Amino acid sequence: xxxxxxxxxxxxxxxxxxxxxxxxxxxxxxxxxxxxxxxxxxxxxxxxxxxxxxxxxxxxxxxxxxxxxxxxxxxxxxxxxxxxxxxxxxxxxxxxxxxxxxxxxxxxxxxxxxxxxxxxxxxxxxxxxxxxxxxxxxxxxxxxx
Amino acid sequence: xxxxxxxxxxxxxxxxxxxxxxxxxxxxxxxxxxxxxxxxxxxxxxxxxxxxxxxxxxxxxxxxxxxxxxxxxxxxxxxxxxxxxxxxxxxxxxxxxxxxxxxxxxxxxxxxxxxxxxxxxxxxxxxxxxxxxxxxxxxxxxxxxxxxxxxxxxxxxxxxxxxxxxxxxxxxxxxxxxxx
Amino acid sequence: xxxxxxxxxxxxxxxxxxxxxxxxxxxxxxxxxxxxxxxxxxxxxxxxxxxxxxxxxxxxxxxxxxxxxxxxxxxxxxxxxxxxxxxxxxxxxxxxxxxxxxxxxxxxxxxxxxxxxxxxxxxxxxxxxxxxxxxxxxxxxxxxxxxxxxxxxxxxxxxxxxxxxxxxxxxxxxxxxxxxxxxxxxxxxxxxxxxxxxxxxxxxxxxxxxxxxxxxx
Numbered sequence: 001x002x003x004x005x006x007x008x009x010x011x012x013x014x015x016x017x018x019x020x021x022x023x024x025x026x027x028x029x030x031x032x033x034x035x036x037x038x039x040x041x042x043x044x045x046x047x048x049x050x051x052x053x054x055x056x057x058x059x060x061x062x063x064x065x066x067x068x069x070x071x072x073x074x075x076x077x078x079x080x081x082x083x084x085x086x087x088x089x090x091x092x093x094x095x096x097x098x099x100x101x102x103x104x105x106x107x108x109x110x111x112x113x114x115x116x117x118x119x120x121x122x123x124x125x126x127x128x129x130x131x132x133x134x135x136x137x138x139x140x141x142x143x144x145x
Numbered sequence: 146x147x148x149x150x151x152x153x154x155x156x157x158x159x160x161x162x163x164x165x166x167x168x169x170x171x172x173x174x175x176x177x178x179x180x181x182x183x184x185x186x187x188x189x190x191x192x193x194x195x196x197x198x199x200x201x202x203x204x205x206x207x208x209x210x211x212x213x214x215x216x217x218x219x220x221x222x223x224x225x226x227x228x229x230x231x232x233x234x235x236x237x238x239x240x241x242x243x244x245x246x247x248x249x250x251x252x253x254x255x256x257x258x259x260x261x262x263x264x265x266x267x268x269x270x271x272x273x274x275x276x277x278x279x280x281x282x283x284x285x286x287x288x289x290x291x292x293x294x295x296x297x298x299x300x301x302x303x304x305x306x307x308x309x310x311x312x313x314x315x316x317x318x319x320x321x322x323x324x325x
Numbered sequence: 326x327x328x329x330x331x332x333x334x335x336x337x338x339x340x341x342x343x344x345x346x347x348x349x350x351x352x353x354x355x356x357x358x359x360x361x362x363x364x365x366x367x368x369x370x371x372x373x374x375x376x377x378x379x380x381x382x383x384x385x386x387x388x389x390x391x392x393x394x395x396x397x398x399x400x401x402x403x404x405x406x407x408x409x410x411x412x413x414x415x416x417x418x419x420x421x422x423x424x425x426x427x428x429x430x431x432x433x434x435x436x437x438x439x440x441x442x443x444x445x446x447x448x449x450x451x452x453x454x455x456x457x458x459x460x461x462x463x464x465x466x467x468x469x470x471x472x473x474x475x476x477x478x479x480x481x482x483x484x485x486x487x488x489x490x491x492x493x494x495x496x497x498x499x500x501x502x503x504x505x506x507x508x509x510x511x512x513x514x515x516x517x518x519x520x521x522x523x524x525x526x527x528x529x530x531x532x533x534x535x536x537x538x539x540x541x542x
Contacts, residue, residue, distance in 0.1 A: 004452035011286075011318065023452040034450070041446045043318070045462070048439050051432065052483065054329045054350060055466040056383045056425065058211075062463045066447055068456035076205050077212045078286040079318065085452050102206030110202040117198060215378040245362035245377065289376075315364065315375045 001139040004069060004085040006130075008105070010118050011079025013039045016109075017121045019130060021140070023085075042073065042081060062094070076101055090139045104129050161233075165259045172272060182270040189271070193278020201283040204230070212287070216312050219289070220248050223280070223310075232256050236308075252306040255299065263300045271295045276308060288316040326538050328491075328531050329467060329483045331498065332433070335515045336477030338441030340434045342518040346531050352389060352424035353381040359417035365408065370398045371426060372407045382423045390422040440481065444471065474499060484538075494534035501526045 005020035015035035027034055042061070049060050063072045065088060072090075074082045074097035082097045108126040109115050115123065134140055175185045208226050213219045220238045228250075229235050236250040257273045271277070277293040284291045292311040297303035333342035364376040365388070372388040387396075391410060394401045401407060410416055428436070444458035462469040463486065470482045472495035480498045482491055505523035506512045512520060 020452070025452060025454040025456075027449050027451075037446060038450055041443060041450065044439060045443055046318075048436060048443065049462075049464050050385065051428070052436050052469075053464065053466050054425070054483070056351065056385060057464065057466055059465045062465065064447065064459045064462040066451060066456045066458055066460055068453040069451055071447070076202070078201055078205060079288070080202070087453075101202075106202045106206040110199045214376065214384045216376065218378075244360040246364070312364070312376070315366070 001089045001141055002087050003090075003134055003137065003140050004087070006085075006100075006134065007035065007038055007081075007083040008100075008121070009035075009039050009042070009081040009083070011081075012118060013043070014118055015039070015120070016118075017126070017130075019127070019134075021134060038083065039081075042083065072097065074098060074101070080105070086139065096137065100130070100133070104133065161256060162259070165256060168257050168275070169261060176267075176270070182267055186269070186271050186274045189274040190278035190281070193275035193280075194282035195278075196275070197279040197282020197284075198286050200231070200279065201286045204283070216245055216248070219284070220250075220310070224250060227283075240307075240309075246312040248310055249296070250308045250310070252299075252308070255306050258300055258306075261300060268301065271298065272300050273298070273306070280308070280310065285316065288318075290314045290316055326488050326535060327485045328488060328494070328535055328538075329485070331483075331527065331531065332437055332440075332479075332481040333498075333502065333518070334437045334441055334479040334481065337515065338438040339515065340437035341516065342523075343430075343433050343437075344524075344527060344531075346528070347535075350425040350427065351381070351383075351386075352422060353386070354390075354420060354422040355380055355382065356418050356420045359414045361411055365411070367399060367408075369432075372396070372399060374423065385425070386423040387426045388421060389424050389426065392420050437481075440469075440471075441479070444473070444479065470495060472496075472499070478502070488535075489538040490534055491538070493537065494530060497530045497534070498527065501530055 002022045004023045006018070007015060008017040010016050013036075015038075018031070018035065027037075029037070045061050045064070050057055060075075061073050063070055065071075068088070069085050070088050070090060072084045072086065072093045074094055080101065082100060084093060084097060086093065104126060108123055108129060109121055110117070112123065115121065121127075172185070172189065175188055176182075179185050179188065204227060208222075208230065210222055210226065213222060224236045224238050234252065234254065234256065236252045238248055239251055240249040241247070255273055257276070261272060263270065263272065274295065277295065280293045281291060290313040292313055294309055295307070296309045297305055297307040299306045327347040329347055330343065330345045332340060335341050362377055362379065363374050363382065365372050366375040367373070374382060374384050374386050376384060378384060388407055389396055391401055391407060394403055396402070396407060399407055401410070411419070411421075440459075448456055448458040458471070458473065460471055462471075466486070468484050468486050468488065468491075470484065470491045472480045472492075474480075480495050480502075482494060482498070484491055501523065502518075505520055505526055506518045507514075509520055509522075512518065
């Protein structure tokens, strides 16, 4: 089991933070374009789900899987979007994403008065806390290289 | 997760009076700098707005409440959860408009105004106007455009402090660049 | 347990078959007095609740009928503009029926091509080499399963989140498709499927899968 990468988008679609761990394939476009594509995909999936759902949608999109990876999604009511790609054996990571929001993002980014909200997170503290947290997850086991 | 446990045992409580005094000093300084009550109101609202857009994330992280889809739920959460959490008071929700898009928060004792007596000639100053900004900023972050203003203020001789919230519209999610 | 609907999408993203199996959508009718306590907006040429929930009416529901007259887009069948009608005090008390609207054929075609591109993007953004597109998409209200054949036809099944044994159904659908559409000499490739035998056998397959999926729980 492993974690590939993690994206954090604000509600305007800016990618505030990106980190990767065991990612083995790049899409072959610039990071900027990749973020736009990812946000666009999430946005369209949400709208797709809203329309096609036979019942009233509450949380909406949770995750999707392909033959190789699983994409997990969590959105706060304030429109912050957290995306984590893992391999297929990882179960529900909603708690993990919620923790990233409430204990890492809120504590180290929102409460830091000097960070401009809506801009790329440059805080080293956030980066290292995030890295430490993800590496400590029970399903984070880098493949022997 | 582990956060809740850390919260309850938080020893870094700020003295309430220090908070009230800090806010008082801030307003007093603004009044000196701007010499115009309307301008001070505006500045206070701006500061509040900046607090609101951040505090909402902290609120969501701590309160763990879902999305409100009705203005009545919003009123409830603001008074019973948010005011309780940050100011230690529970304002009364009342004076609903018939269409259910407007209500008032009645503050019996406003912690911001302890020790405050407004000097003469400042009838248009809304001393606690920062609250309006906070509410507006916070609600805007959860896709609600709301108009917030003081309609009665204890400091001006009214019986009660009343903040009026009016729902204007629902804001939509941002569409990715290049699409429309 | 339930299987809600089936979509078949050709390799160009065109919808060639769609079947709603178990699509009971919630509907609520209520009499309102003036003024209306719900905020409505126009979305996709429909009148939709934007804010405010009461008595089972939810955000996202659209106006299906006013005083028993069915709605058609932004207007009622008798030609009145819905928003204008609801804005006039003399029309109250008024009875409005809300619910999740049924998808129109056009919307279904649009959703199919939308999924077709999402499928491709999901593949492009893969962090691992040689990934397929979206095979299973999970939400709190339904699961979407997709099977893409070697020839690029996508079978999409939308089910209850707890429905089991959907993989079997997808395989079965492929068989039904090859038996009753492809082998029919009057069926032209990549075109909408209009064959009675196909319809019948598809329904049998779905009902079977529903029974199988429920038995396992």
